[in-house]
Amino acid sequence: MITKGDLVIQALKMSGIVDSLTAPDPQEIEDSLFQLEIMAQAWESKGLNTGYKIADDITSADPGDDSGVTGPDTLAFVSNLAFAIAPIMGRAVNPIISATAKESYANLFSTLPPTYKQNPMQPSGAGDRGCCYGYHNTFMPTDEEMIDVINSTPIEEITI
Numbered sequence: 001m002i003t004k005g006d007l008v009i010q011a012l013k014m015s016g017i018v019d020s021l022t023a024p025d026p027q028e029i030e031d032s033l034f035q036l037e038i039m040a041q042a043w044e045s046k047g048l049n050t051g052y053k054i055a056d057d058i059t060s061a062d063p064g065d066d067s068g069v070t071g072p073d074t075l076a077f078v079s080n081l082a083f084a085i086a087p088i089m090g091r092a093v094n095p096i097i098s099a100t101a102k103e104s105y106a107n108l109f110s111t112l113p114p115t116y117k118q119n120p121m122q123p124s125g126a127g128d129r130g131c132c133y134g135y136h137n138t139f140m141p142t143d144e145e146m147i148d149v150i151n152s153t154p155i156e157e158i159t160i
Contacts, residue, residue, distance in 0.1 A: 008032040011081035059118025076104035
């Protein structure tokens with residue numbers, strides 16, 4: 001489970017506001033959580049469903065709450081939050097963070113369908129492969145007269 005506080009701490013580290021030796025102060029966490037909630041609401045209003053659980057009251061979001069973000073989307077949240085909070089905290093935005101934020105945000109809109117591995121116990125293809133081995137292709141029309149509702153030949157007269 002990735003909490004909202006985890007996303008905030010990683011964004012603060014990415015933007016250089018805190019490091020592994022210094023802890024963020026409560027005001028930095030509160031400001032960053034507010035920016036995180038605003039960012040998630042903006043993405044949701046654009047039709048982007050990331051699974052993020054937006055707080056009922058964005059001004060009092062809890063850092064211990066589950067964010068709902070899964071592994072692949074984490075970089076998009078962290079890098080875009082770092083991009084958003086750096087100027088607020090008086091830091092210049094690193095061009096690498098800017099590029100990462102842009103690319104990871106674009107990846108959230110990826111249109112590639114998921115790939116599935118074929119079950120080896122299940123046949124693949126259309127199943128009519130007889131034509132490849134010299135057999136008659138039953139899906140192709142023949143010159144023989146077809147029996148249908150219009151052709152009312154009695155069943156006794158049909159030869160096979």
